[in-house]
Amino acid sequence: MRIHRVLAGVVTAMLPCFAPAQQDTLKEIERYRQLLQESNPAELYEARGEDLWKTRRGPKNASLERCDLGLGPGVVKGAYVRLPRYFADTDRVQDAESRLVTCMVTLQGFTIEEAKRNPFSGTGAPMITTDPFSGVGQRSVMTDLVAWIASESRGMTIAPPMSHPKERLAYQAGERLFYYRAGPYDFGCVTCHGDEGKRIRLQSLPKMDNAKDAQRAFGTWPGYRVSEGELRSMQWRMWECIRQMRFPELEFASDASIALITYLAKKAEGGTFVAPAIKR
Amino acid sequence: MADPMRIRASMTGDKVEVKVLMAHEMETGLRKDASGNAIPAHFIRNVTVTHGGRTVLSAQWGTSVSRNPFLHFRFKGGKPGEKVTISWLDNKGEKRTDEAVIAGG
Numbered sequence: 001m002r003i004h005r006v007l008a009g010v011v012t013a014m015l016p017c018f019a020p021a022q023q024d025t026l027k028e029i030e031r032y033r034q035l036l037q038e039s040n041p042a043e044l045y046e047a048r049g050e051d052l053w054k055t056r057r058g059p060k061n062a063s064l065e066r067c068d069l070g071l072g073p074g075v076v077k078g079a080y081v082r083l084p085r086y087f088a089d090t091d092r093v094q095d096a097e098s099r100l101v102t103c104m105v106t107l108q109g110f111t112i113e114e115a116k117r118n119p120f121s122g123t124g125a126p127m128i129t130t131d132p133f134s135g136v137g138q139r140s141v142m143t144d145l146v147a148w149i150a151s152e153s154r155g156m157t158i159a160p161p162m163s164h165p166k167e168r169l170a171y172q173a174g175e176r177l178f179y180y181r182a183g184p185y186d187f188g189c190v191t192c193h194g195d196e197g198k199r200i201r202l203q204s205l206p207k208m209d210n211a212k213d214a215q216r217a218f219g220t221w222p223g224y225r226v227s228e229g230e231l232r233s234m235q236w237r238m239w240e241c242i243r244q245m246r247f248p249e250l251e252f253a254s255d256a257s258i259a260l261i262t263y264l265a266k267k268a269e270g271g272t273f274v275a276p277a278i279k280r
Numbered sequence: 281m282a283d284p285m286r287i288r289a290s291m292t293g294d295k296v297e298v299k300v301l302m303a304h305e306m307e308t309g310l311r312k313d314a315s316g317n318a319i320p321a322h323f324i325r326n327v328t329v330t331h332g333g334r335t336v337l338s339a340q341w342g343t344s345v346s347r348n349p350f351l352h353f354r355f356k357g358g359k360p361g362e363k364v365t366i367s368w369l370d371n372k373g374e375k376r377t378d379e380a381v382i383a384g385g
Contacts, residue, residue, distance in 0.1 A: 039350030043286050044303045229306075229347035 029202065033278065042147055042224040042276035045231045049148025052141055058108030067103035069096065069149065080153035081273045084262045086164035093170040095261045096146050097235045098253035118142065119252040120236045143222075146233045150222050150275050158218060158273050160265040167262065170255075174263025177256060178208065187245040189260075203280065208267055215271020218264050223279040231276060234261055287380035289364045296358035296382050298329070300351040300366055308343040326369045327351065331358055360384040 053064045053076070069079035070087070084095040090102055097119065104115035121140040162168060181188035189208070192198060198205040206213035222233045232240075238257045242250040250257050283303035290297055302324065309321025321343060329337035336355040358364070360382050367377040 038299070039301065039352070041301055041303075041348035041350070043301055044283060044348055047286065048283060226346075 025202075026204065033280075036226065036278045040224055040276070040278040042151075042222070042231055042278065045144050045147035045224070046151045046276065047148075048139075049144040049146070049151075052145050053148060058104065058110045060107065060109035062107050062109070064100075064103050064107060064145070066107060067100070069099055076149055076152045078153055078156055080150045081156045081158050082161060084167070084170065084258055084265060085161045086166045091166075092255070093164075093166050093258055093262060095234065095253075095258050096149055097142060097233060098258055100142060100145055100149075101253050116252055120233065120239075121230045143231055143233055143236075147222055147231050147276050150273075153273050154275070156273050158215065158265060158268045158271045160262065160269065162266060170259045170262040171266050173256075173259035174261070177260050178263055183246045185246055187247075189241065189245075191245075208264065211267065211270065214264060214267035218268030219271045219273045220275050220277035220279070222275050223277045225279050227280055232279075282374060282376040285366060285376065285378040287364070287366060287378055288383075289358075289380045290383040291358075291360055292354065295354040295356055296331075296364065297354050298352070298364060298366075298380075302349050302351070302368060302376075304347065304349060304368075304370065306343070306345055306347045306349065310343075322370065322372055324349065324368045324370045328367050329353075329355075330365045330367075331355065332362060336364075358382050 053067075056063050066073045068074075068087075068089075069076060070082055070085045071077075071079050080096055083099070084093050086093050087099065087102075094102065101112065101115040104110045105112055118140045119142045121143045160167075162171065178189045178193075181191065192200070192205050193208045196207050196210070198207075206217040208214050208217070218234075221237050222231055224231045235252055235257055238260050239250045239252065242248075285303070286301040288299045304324055305322050306324065307319055307322040309318065311319045313319050323343050324341045324345065327337070327339040327341060328335060334357075336357075337353055339351075341349075362382050363379050364382060365377060365379040367375060369375045
């Protein structure tokens with residue numbers, strides 16, 4: 001009896017230790033992230049993206065300087081935090097990357113296939129059998145451009161418009177996709193992002209219907225992944241999550257990808273945009 | 281031609297604080313591509329920093345330095361408005377030189 005009581009005492013004395021220990025770990029990870037932020041190579045991508053925006057390319061030998069990202073032709077400042085949004089000329093809701101595809105086609109004269117080629121930078125790309133994502137040392141015009149466009153919204157408030165019926169439709173579709181479970185693992189976005197305090201190894205996973213978590217998640221993509229030595233965009237984030245869930249491949253700039261991004265953007269509304277950030 | 285470096289140089293007390301981001305693959309030579317062939321090593325070997333004709337930092341690097349390296353250091357003897365020149369040379373003989381003006385602190 002006495003031993004039991006002593007043991008019980010030890011156990012209760014130990015219990016409170018766990019929570020602070022985990023908080024310390026999170027704080028240390030946070031400190032590590034801040035140290036990394038100073039040396040964020042995303043800046044190199046942003047610089048290239050800015051050059052690319054002004055460079056004459058494609059069959060029409062034109063720059064993207066007249067590309068309309070939603071705030072009028074050529075307006076980049078603050079455009080990213082107001083995306084995805086409805087565009088009348090294409091009659092669809094578009095995020096930054098799908099809009100860039102449109103501009104590359106209409107202004108520069110590329111075909112849609114050409115504009116969509118190499119949407120993600122190649123080095124450190126996930127192990128997949130199908131191109132166009134793999135290939136070592138492969139740079140992505142799309143990634144560089146989106147890095148710069150996102151950087152022009154740094155410090156601003158995430159405010160996706162929700163006034164057009166198609167924007168609301170995209171949000172609803174995104175929500176459905178988020179909760180949709182399927183595939184060999186019966187997985188869905190919600191499996192990892194529906195509960196508080198979940199992790200994959202040391203990565204804390206955001207709970208997407210918690211505004212703070214969603215703001216932090218949405219507000220830090222695009223991000224430079226130290227482990228991959230590459231800058232990764234929001235489209236890549238969607239594509240990679242879908243791949244990890246063993247779903248069929250998410251097509252780059254597809255309506256499904258944009259719907260998911262619209263859903264996340266709305267969930268993150270009111271948060272501060274700090275991307276391109278740096279990630280482990 | 282390699283991409284330009286991003287250099288920030290400013291005064292902190294009586295020292296010049298320099299932060300440099302270099303765009304470089306820093307390939308170790310140990311990785312393999314999708315078809316199983318080794319990716320040739322490609323990395324920065326020498327980094328030299330000069331200020332007013334004087335070498336203030338000289339480094340020999342190898343494959344253990346990360347992709348897109350970040351270099352952060354301080355040196356004495358610089359003043360606002362003066363130039364800092366940074367060069368690197370890699371194992372393929374490619375090189376890049378950039379300079380920055382020291383900002384006040």
